[in-house]
Amino acid sequence: MNIGEAAEASGVSAKMIRHYESIGLIPKASRSLSGYRTYQESDIHTLGFVRRARRLGFSMKEIKKLVGLWRNKARKSADVKAVVDVQIESLEQKITELEAMKAALKELARRCHGDSRPDCPILEGLAT
């Protein structure tokens, strides 16, 4: 299987597959005589793993850990859970920040007439 088919099958773009290889997130693909990367079913599986982890917001660094744990049949499930717990906390923190921004903006917007006049509590709020 060439990189295009692998991309199709895994949902990870060819561009990103090369990138993941270059940063060591996935092992180097074997090559055909002409230098084309070739992939097996198991590689597609790994790419799918990475894709799902990305969609859950894990950073490359965390995904590297997770892939390592996944491959390591002697891992402790507690180690996996620890990575996930850290990620949950980091998501919670981001959510809290965004909620605070949203609340502040809502309050500013609430006080703004939103008509054709120029005076605007939003700008005043940002200015002070």
Add this chain to the structure above:
Amino acid sequence: MNIGEAAEASGVSAKMIRHYESIGLIPKASRSLSGYRTYQESDIHTLGFVRRARRLGFSMKEIKKLVGLWRNKARKSADVKAVVDVQIESLEQKITELEAMKAALKELARRCHGDSRPDCPILEGLAT
């Protein structure tokens, strides 16, 4: 006032002040004979505006709009409000995404023993 003092006074790093100038977010600072940027109180005010907008999650592009509206005494408050409403929506969308990630992770974590055994529903979940 040199850039260091302006940074101190505004809470925006000297590095970022230069950057904001380079992308046209703030006007070019006037220069001393030796080429040092010099700032007035009003510039500090603008930098504070930008800083507060950043902290509310606005992108540079949006901040450019807001600064323009701030400066334009003939603006309509409705235009300002429109920018803010778009930003609120984008925050809401991000929050929704993060909440979904968090819920998925919590569910995976809930099902994981988190002990010294290797079997782990988290990895299984990511693998399929």
Add this chain to the structure above:
DNA sequence: ATTGACCTTCCCACCGTGGGAGACTTTAGA
């Protein structure tokens, strides 16, 4: 044999921020 689709590597872009090098200017202290 040609063509078109695919693959390769390499560089550049985004956004926002920080680090640092090498050169110059200003300020403070001896």
Add this chain to the structure above:
DNA sequence: TCTAAAGTCTCCCACGGTGGGAAGGTCAAT
């Protein structure tokens, strides 16, 4: 007055994650 330190200047590079595109090689079908 001379020197050392601190401040500033312009550049380039890095991060994370993704995409665009150029220039060249390869494969399959016509």
